[in-house]
Amino acid sequence: MTQPLRLGIAGLGTVGTGVVKIIRQQAALLTKRTGRSIQISAVSARSRAKDRGVSLSDYGWEDDPVALATRDDVDVFVELMGGAEGSAKAATEAALAAGKDVVTANKAMLAMHGQALAELAESKNANIRYEAAVAGGIPIIKALTEGLAANEISRVMGVMNGTCNYILTRMEATGQGYNVLFDECAKLGYLEADPNLDVGGIDAAHKLALLSSIAFGTKVDFAGIEIEGIQRVTLDDITHAADMGYRIKLLGVAQKTGRGLEQRMMPCLVPAQSPLGVLEGGTNMVVVEGHAVEQVVLRGPGAGEGPTASAVMGDICDIARGLRLPVFGQPAATLEAAPVAQSVLPAPYYLRMALTDKPGALAKVASALGDAGISIDRMRQREHDGDVATVIIVTHKTARPALDEAMTSMDSTGVVQENPVAIRIEAL
Amino acid sequence: MTQPLRLGIAGLGTVGTGVVKIIRQQAALLTKRTGRSIQISAVSARSRAKDRGVSLSDYGWEDDPVALATRDDVDVFVELMGGAEGSAKAATEAALAAGKDVVTANKAMLAMHGQALAELAESKNANIRYEAAVAGGIPIIKALTEGLAANEISRVMGVMNGTCNYILTRMEATGQGYNVLFDECAKLGYLEADPNLDVGGIDAAHKLALLSSIAFGTKVDFAGIEIEGIQRVTLDDITHAADMGYRIKLLGVAQKTGRGLEQRMMPCLVPAQSPLGVLEGGTNMVVVEGHAVEQVVLRGPGAGEGPTASAVMGDICDIARGLRLPVFGQPAATLEAAPVAQSVLPAPYYLRMALTDKPGALAKVASALGDAGISIDRMRQREHDGDVATVIIVTHKTARPALDEAMTSMDSTGVVQENPVAIRIEAL
Numbered sequence: 102m103t104q105p106l107r108l109g110i111a112g113l114g115t116v117g118t119g120v121v122k123i124i125r126q127q128a129a130l131l132t133k134r135t136g137r138s139i140q141i142s143a144v145s146a147r148s149r150a151k152d153r154g155v156s157l158s159d160y161g162w163e164d165d166p167v168a169l170a171t172r173d174d175v176d177v178f179v180e181l182m183g184g185a186e187g188s189a190k191a192a193t194e195a196a197l198a199a200g201k202d203v204v205t206a207n208k209a210m211l212a213m214h215g216q217a218l219a220e221l222a223e224s225k226n227a228n229i230r231y232e233a234a235v236a237g238g239i240p241i242i243k244a245l246t247e248g249l250a251a252n253e254i255s256r257v258m259g260v261m262n263g264t265c266n267y268i269l270t271r272m273e274a275t276g277q278g279y280n281v282l283f284d285e286c287a288k289l290g291y292l293e294a295d296p297n298l299d300v301g302g303i304d305a306a307h308k309l310a311l312l313s314s315i316a317f318g319t320k321v322d323f324a325g326i327e328i329e330g331i332q333r334v335t336l337d338d339i340t341h342a343a344d345m346g347y348r349i350k351l352l353g354v355a356q357k358t359g360r361g362l363e364q365r366m367m368p369c370l371v372p373a374q375s376p377l378g379v380l381e382g383g384t385n386m387v388v389v390e391g392h393a394v395e396q397v398v399l400r401g402p403g404a405g406e407g408p409t410a411s412a413v414m415g416d417i418c419d420i421a422r423g424l425r426l427p428v429f430g431q432p433a434a435t436l437e438a439a440p441v442a443q444s445v446l447p448a449p450y451y452l453r454m455a456l457t458d459k460p461g462a463l464a465k466v467a468s469a470l471g472d473a474g475i476s477i478d479r480m481r482q483r484e485h486d487g488d489v490a491t492v493i494i495v496t497h498k499t500a501r502p503a504l505d506e507a508m509t510s511m512d513s514t515g516v517v518q519e520n521p522v523a524i525r526i527e528a529l
Numbered sequence: 530m531t532q533p534l535r536l537g538i539a540g541l542g543t544v545g546t547g548v549v550k551i552i553r554q555q556a557a558l559l560t561k562r563t564g565r566s567i568q569i570s571a572v573s574a575r576s577r578a579k580d581r582g583v584s585l586s587d588y589g590w591e592d593d594p595v596a597l598a599t600r601d602d603v604d605v606f607v608e609l610m611g612g613a614e615g616s617a618k619a620a621t622e623a624a625l626a627a628g629k630d631v632v633t634a635n636k637a638m639l640a641m642h643g644q645a646l647a648e649l650a651e652s653k654n655a656n657i658r659y660e661a662a663v664a665g666g667i668p669i670i671k672a673l674t675e676g677l678a679a680n681e682i683s684r685v686m687g688v689m690n691g692t693c694n695y696i697l698t699r700m701e702a703t704g705q706g707y708n709v710l711f712d713e714c715a716k717l718g719y720l721e722a723d724p725n726l727d728v729g730g731i732d733a734a735h736k737l738a739l740l741s742s743i744a745f746g747t748k749v750d751f752a753g754i755e756i757e758g759i760q761r762v763t764l765d766d767i768t769h770a771a772d773m774g775y776r777i778k779l780l781g782v783a784q785k786t787g788r789g790l791e792q793r794m795m796p797c798l799v800p801a802q803s804p805l806g807v808l809e810g811g812t813n814m815v816v817v818e819g820h821a822v823e824q825v826v827l828r829g830p831g832a833g834e835g836p837t838a839s840a841v842m843g844d845i846c847d848i849a850r851g852l853r854l855p856v857f858g859q860p861a862a863t864l865e866a867a868p869v870a871q872s873v874l875p876a877p878y879y880l881r882m883a884l885t886d887k888p889g890a891l892a893k894v895a896s897a898l899g900d901a902g903i904s905i906d907r908m909r910q911r912e913h914d915g916d917v918a919t920v921i922i923v924t925h926k927t928a929r930p931a932l933d934e935a936m937t938s939m940d941s942t943g944v945v946q947e948n949p950v951a952i953r954i955e956a957l
Contacts, residue, residue, distance in 0.1 A: 123679050123821060133746065133859045134678050232676065238822040240676025247675075247852075248660065248668025250562050251551050251842030318561065376828065379807060393551060393839035394666040394829065400804065401825035411821035414679030424675075424852050431561045 105138040106421045107174050111166040111192055112181035113146035116206055116233065118153045119410030120179065120417075125155065131414075135421035142174040166192035170201065177202045177420055179413065185209035193218060193229075200225045204416040206233035206409060212307035215314065215321035216436065219428035229428045230416035235308040236261050236385040238408025239401040240415060245315050245389060246430040252391025254316040258354040258527070262305040263383030263403035264291045265331050265351040269368075270381050273339045273348070279332065291383070301330035302351060306366040309353035312387070313364055314429045317357055318436055321429070322364070325441035329367035338453060338522060341493045342370050345479065347451070348378045352527055361440030368524055370451050375529040376400070388529070444501035448528070449478060452494040454511070454521035458485055462516040463492065469514060473507035475499045489518055495526070533566040534849045535602050539594040539620055540609030541574035544634055544661065546581045547838030548607065548845075553583065559842075563849035570602040598624035605630045605848055607841065613637035621646060621657075628653045632844040634661035634837060640735035643742065643749035644864065647856035657856045658844035663736040664689050664813040666836025667829040668843060673743050673817060674858040680819025682744040686782040686955070690733040691811030691831035692719045693759050693779040697796075698809050701767045701776070707760065719811070729758035730779060734794040737781035740815070741792055742857045745785050746864055749857070750792070753869035757795035766881060766950060769921045770798050773907065775879070776806045780955055789868030796952055798879050803957040804828070816957070872929035876956070877906060880922040882939070882949035886913055890944040891920065897942060901935035903927040917946050923954070 108124075110117055124131070124139055131139045143161030145168075163169035170178040170192040178196035180203060182189045189210055196203050197218065205211070211218065211231055222229045232242045236259065245257070260266050268282045275282075283300065286292050291299075298304045310323040331351050342349050347370040355364045371377045376398045380386050385403030390396050402408040429436060456462045463482070470477060476497045483491040496504070504523060511517050536552075538545055552559070552567055559567050571589030573596075591597035598606040598620040606624035608631060610617045617638055624631050625646065633639070639646065639659055650657045660670045664687065673685070688694050696710045703710075711728065714720050719727075726732045738751040759779050770777050775798040783792045799805045804826045808814050813831030818824050830836040857864060884890045891910070898905060904925045911919040924932070932951060939945050 119821070127679060127681060130681060131679060133863055136855075136860070239825055240672045243671060243676045244668045247847060247850075248671045248843045249839060250846040251555060251559060252839055253555060253558060374807065376804075376807075379802065379804075391839065393547070393835040393842070395833075395836055397667055397827070397829035399825070399827050402823050405823075407821040408823055411677060411680055411819065414821070415676045418678040419675060422675075422852075422854060424850075426850060427564075432564070435561055 103137065105140045107140050107142045107176045108179050108417065109143050109169040109172055109175035110141060110179040110181065111145040111169050112183065113144060113153055114181065115406045116409045116413065117146070117181040118155055119406035120181070120413050121155050123410055123414050131418065135418050137421045139417060139421055143169055143172060145169040167195045170196035171199045175201060177204055177417060179417070180205040180207055181413070183207055183209070185213040190214060194221065197221045197225055197227050200227050202228040202420050204230045204413055204420070206231065206413060208234040208304065208307040208311065212310040212321060212323040215311065215429070216433060219433035222428055223433050228420060228425055230419060231311070232416050233409045233412035235311055236387055237401065237403040237405065238411045239385060239387060239399045240412065241387045241399050242315070243415070244397065244399060245312065246426060249389060249391050249394055249397065250430065252393050254389065254391045256354065256356040256390040257312045257316045257387065258352060259385065259387035260350050260377060260380055261308045261353055261385050261387065261403065262299055262351060263385060264299040265305065266380060267291060267383050269331060269334065269339065269349055269351065272336055273343060276336065278336050279334065300332055302328045302366045305351060305353055309355055309364060309366055313355040313362060314436065316355060317362060317439065318431055319362055319439040320436045322362070322439070322441070325362065325364055327365040327367065327443050331368055334368050338524065341453060341483070342451060343373065345495060346373050347371060347526065348373045349524065350377055350380070352377065354527060356446065358442045358445040360445050361442035363442045363445055370524055370526040372529060377529060447498040447500045449498050449526040450496045450504055451524045451526055452496065452521055454492050455489045455518035456492050457516045457518060458488045458490045459516065465514040465516050466492065466511055469511040470496065470507045472510065473503045475503055475507055531565065533568045535568050535570045535604045536607050536845065537571050537597040537600055537603035538569060538607040538609065539573040539597050540611065541572060541581055542609065543834045544837045544841065545574070545609040546583055547834035548609070548841050549583050551838055551842050559846065563846050565849045567845060567849055571597055571600060573597040594620035595623045598629065599627045603629060605632055605845060607845070608633040608635055609841070611635055611637065613641040618642060622649065625649045625653055625655050628655050630656040630848050632658045632841055632848070634659065634841060636662040636732065636735040636739065640738040640749060640751040643739065643857070644861060647861035650856055651861050656848060656853055658847060659739070660844050661837045661840035663739055664815055665829065665831040665833065666839045667813060667815060667827045668840065669740070669815045669827050670743070671843070672825070672827060673740065674854060677817060677819050677822055677825065678858065680821050682817065682819050684782065684784040684818040685740045685744045685815065686780060687813065687815035688778050688805060688808055689736045689781055689813050689815065689831065690727055690779060691813060692727040693733065694808060695719060695811050697759060697762065697767065697777055697779065700764055701771060704764065706764050707762065728760055730756045730794045733779060733781055737783055737792060737794055741783040741790060742864065744783060745790055745867065746859055747790055747867040748864045750790070750867070750869070753790065753792055755793040755795065755871050759796055762796050766952065769881060769911065770879060771801065773921070773923060774801050775799060775954065776801045777952065778805055778808070780805065782955060784874065786870045786873040788873050789870035791870045791873055798952055798954040800957060805957060875926040875928045877926050877954040878924045878932055879952045879954055880924065880949055882920050883917045883946035884920050885944045885946060886916050886918045887944065893942040893944050894920065894939055897939040898924065898935045900938065901931045903931055903935055
């Protein structure tokens with residue numbers, strides 16, 4: 102293992118530049134720790150001329166990432182272009198077909214094509230490593246695939262989009278509404294080119310799909326995730342939730358149920374003092390529950406040059422050290438296609454509704470819930486606005502279909518002014 | 530890699546029994562994930578007859594752990610006996626000498642003999658894996674050695690003794706004193722046979738010594754750790770700290786300084802709302818700060834059958850999958866002997882003192898601090914007890930020698946009734 106490990110890096114944005122910097126600046130450390138010299142043979146990016154604050158003159162250049170991926174002097178293709186399709190996928194496939202290992206931060210590509218790419222990689226005895234694809238600098242893929250490998254996992258959950266968490270925690274801290282903070286994020290450059298990837302929960306759901314596959318030995322199933330973004334979370338809900346000891350997080354949850362795999366990415370209430378509840382700003386957190394380990398929580402920066410490059414480099418070091426693993430922790434051919442189970446497991450819910458302020462209105466709501474078999478844990482009537490009173494209800498555990506039934510029957514009472522809001526409360 | 534991996538397990542206490550259970554009950558999962566069958570060839574323990582709730586009849590038996598460690602049908606010697614010397618060390622050395630890999634949970638043995646054992650292992654091309662030795666179920670050794678391998682680590686710290694954290698958080702929650710909770714822990718079986726290993730900070734310091742070595746590429750140096758237990762933490766200090774927004778934790782900190790490696794395990798104040806501050810009961814937490822990743826926090830159960838067995842099994846799975854690493858993340862021969870640096874880096878301090886309640890008393894204390902170049906961030910005078918007033922001071926950052934100088938000069942003013950208490954405040 103004294104031969105150098107030779108990289109071809111495609112994509113020199115924030116993360117790619119960060120990777121080049123670490124390789125240049127920490128060369129001695131990397132060699133000491135991996136026993137090999139880690140070298141860059143060539144790079145590829147959209148613009149060759151752009152000043153990235155780091156010299157590329159020592160490296161070859163390829164305009165075409167596919168050409169880079171298949172160079173003879175490239176042992177590992179480092180894909181940091183992003184995008185589920187197009188060049189990223191073509192170059193990844195080319196590298197794997199040539200039997201080269203791939204390190205990528207591309208959650209979208211793996212969420213959409215993970216199974217096919219894993220099969221291709223394993224047929225060529227090649228690795229795909231993707232620590233940077235999930236939760237930035239947090240070594241969660243490694244923890245789940247390796248450290249916790251002897252656990253039957255019961256649940257994986259996490260806050261995995263820093264922008265959403267930033268918006269939600271800033272709404273609470275500043276009392277500003279969603280739109281104001283969305284605009285602030287746009288100005289700060291916290292949003293993807295398509296902001297719906299962030300605020301619509303898509304990006305976080307891509308990450309959840311990868312964690313699910315490892316945790317449960319199932320084929321990556323992005324389409325099976327129930328996704329709801331944070332666009333409809335109001336300051337009112339954040340405030341009411343806080344009053345009752347909760348915070349609202351865009352929370353991804355994956356768990357095995359008797360009916361299949363339940364995967365959801367949606368706003369949830371979590372206890373304010375829980376590890377997830379205290380999470381501020383752009384920080385990410387992943388919680389893993391296993392039969393032996395009980396609960397392990399990992400927390401760290403979810404994005405940024407340094408943290409993401411740290412994760413990419415962790416994968417590169419693993420390859421340099423000779424670690425070889427199936428892409429999703431077990432051979433791709435053994436991954437199961439689990440049935441999609443949505444909202445199977447009961448949970449308590451937070452309900453907010455605007456009620457006509459008349460005698461008997463609350464009783465009608467209470468009996469709609471009671472008729473559906475839902476009992477009330479806590480209820481608070483808040484400010485009146487003319488003839489309308491805001492009522493907040495926290496239910497005991499209920500199945501989602503029963504709740505939907507109750508909401509429909511509430512609607513028909515004529516005392517509920519607008520569509521009630523229902524947000525799941527996730528126990529920790 | 531289709532041959533079974535054959536284990537010899539020495540020590541069938543809580544952890545050993547937990548390992549046997551996982552191997553028996555999760556055989557299919559383990560094979561799917563590692564590509565091999567994981568089998569137990571033989572075991573060894575003090576009593577063969579004891580009912581451990583798990584059948585041992587399928588396995589060979591050795592009274593002598595050294596004989597177990599060197600059996601031809603043992604690929605991996607799993608050392609779960611504990612103790613820095615004696616059988617554990619003899620059997621570990623015998624296994625390594627025979628070129629067998631070792632998985633151990635033995636922090637004391639590695640803290641005292643880590644360098645020699647690593648050299649022996651590497652000379653025989655054998656592995657020593659010890660995830661379970663530090664922070665129970667948390668995969669921190671893996672995160673630090675592998676996931677964060679490209680980081681120049683600046684600081685590692687953590688709460689790594691669940692019993693101490695249990696005592697400290699219960700003192701705050703119940704208002705009971707240290708002695709009452711010590712007795713409670715004794716009854717609950719939370720204490721080591723020698724309780725000073727727990728409450729004296731020794732056990733946690735063993736763990737810190739291992740993390741330091743990996744983080745900084747230094748030879749394990751347990752003797753270089755400044756250790757202070759929790760025996761002198763009073764309910765008063767916990768209460769005063771809470772009033773000022775802090776909690777007291779038995780915190781291990783290791784950091785590289787200009788003068789060498791600073792390692793300490795001692796009660797510290799941390800911000801009550803920080804990840805370390807909110808940590809309750811027996812839960813452990815490790816914080817790693819690296820040049821690229823910024824800060825990563827791992828949290829999980831620090832002890833117990835399931836979590837510790839999970840960590841042991843993670844190591845066994847790694848070996849089954851063919852992962853081979855130097856014991857402390859780089860070849861033992863390249864580990865440096867770093868000079869011991871104690872309290873080099875300045876920090877704010879919490880001071881509690883009993884002052885004679887006379888005009889000018891506080892001024893004398895303030896000028897003792899000022900003369901030593903220490904400025905006061907916050908000061909509170911608390912309850913009087915006859916002629917004595919309790920004064921709490923939070924200083925700005927100061928070097929420990931300056932503080933010691935100030936304490937000495939306070940002592941000579943004659944207004945300080947007893948030895949002032951000084952506790953470091955660790956920033957997060």
